Amino acid sequence: MIDTFTHFQLAASALVLALAFLVRGIAGFGSGLIAVPLLSLMLPLSLVVPLMVLLDYTASLSHGLSNRGEIRWKEILPLIPFSLAGVVFALIFISQSDALLLTRALGVFVILFTLYTLSGYSPKAGAARGWGAMAGLSGGMIGTLFGTGGPFYVTYFKARGLDKVAFRATLAVTFLLDGAGRIVGFASSGFFNLKFFSLVACALPIMGVFMYIGGHIHSKLTHEQFQRGISLLLIVSGMVLVFR
Numbered sequence: 001m002i003d004t005f006t007h008f009q010l011a012a013s014a015l016v017l018a019l020a021f022l023v024r025g026i027a028g029f030g031s032g033l034i035a036v037p038l039l040s041l042m043l044p045l046s047l048v049v050p051l052m053v054l055l056d057y058t059a060s061l062s063h064g065l066s067n068r069g070e071i072r073w074k075e076i077l078p079l080i081p082f083s084l085a086g087v088v089f090a091l092i093f094i095s096q097s098d099a100l101l102l103t104r105a106l107g108v109f110v111i112l113f114t115l116y117t118l119s120g121y122s123p124k125a126g127a128a129r130g131w132g133a134m135a136g137l138s139g140g141m142i143g144t145l146f147g148t149g150g151p152f153y154v155t156y157f158k159a160r161g162l163d164k165v166a167f168r169a170t171l172a173v174t175f176l177l178d179g180a181g182r183i184v185g186f187a188s189s190g191f192f193n194l195k196f197f198s199l200v201a202c203a204l205p206i207m208g209v210f211m212y213i214g215g216h217i218h219s220k221l222t223h224e225q226f227q228r229g230i231s232l233l234l235i236v237s238g239m240v241l242v243f244r
């Protein structure tokens with residue numbers, strides 16, 4: 001599979017993965033939201049999404065196994081049935097949809113989410129646990145379609161008022177459970193083969209190195225400057241996907 005890529009595709013894809021997992025190392029999430037739209041400018045979405053699902057799942061293993069005592073299972077369990085339902089709906093949709101339509105839909109989603117982020121809105125703590133149904137269904141469906149279901153879980157856990165340590169540990173375990181459902185779904189639908197796993201093997205070192213750097217980095221940028229820079233990048237990539 002790698003033999004079919006140009007040198008530009010390989011170099012650009014490596015840079016995108018490095019940026020995505022640097023952000024993941026710093027924030028604990030966000031790799032799929034960055035990597036999927038940018039990689040989709042060069043590679044098929046049907047390859048990019050399963051690739052990021054496996055890489056993100058591996059990344060979540062390292063985060064989820066730490067701070068186990070801080071995991072809030074009562075917040076996670078209501079999400080899972082709805083998340084799995086979202087995975088099933090998405091797989092049905094993928095099998096019946098045009099690849100270009102999915103790519104443009106990804107662009108629209110990225111632009112809308114980025115505008116939401118730039119608005120500065122933050123949910124107030126104390127939201128009802130029942131909102132987990134919507135978060136789980138949306139996260140499972142969008143995560144399977146575009147590999148970017150994390151924003152829904154992030155928003156929900158923030159609305160539930162989790163502290164920083166519990167938020168990170170609980171989010172990582174949610175990604176593990178949600179990701180397991182997506183991996184099973186992709187495997188049963190024939191997305192994985194030996195050539196695909198060779199690509200995953202090449203991407204793993206990049207993921208590991210830049211997650212480590214992100215976890216130890218001390219940036220001079222403020223959180224607001226960092227967020228605006230990433231948001232600008234996402235809006236540009238989203239617009240290119242829509243109008244490609």
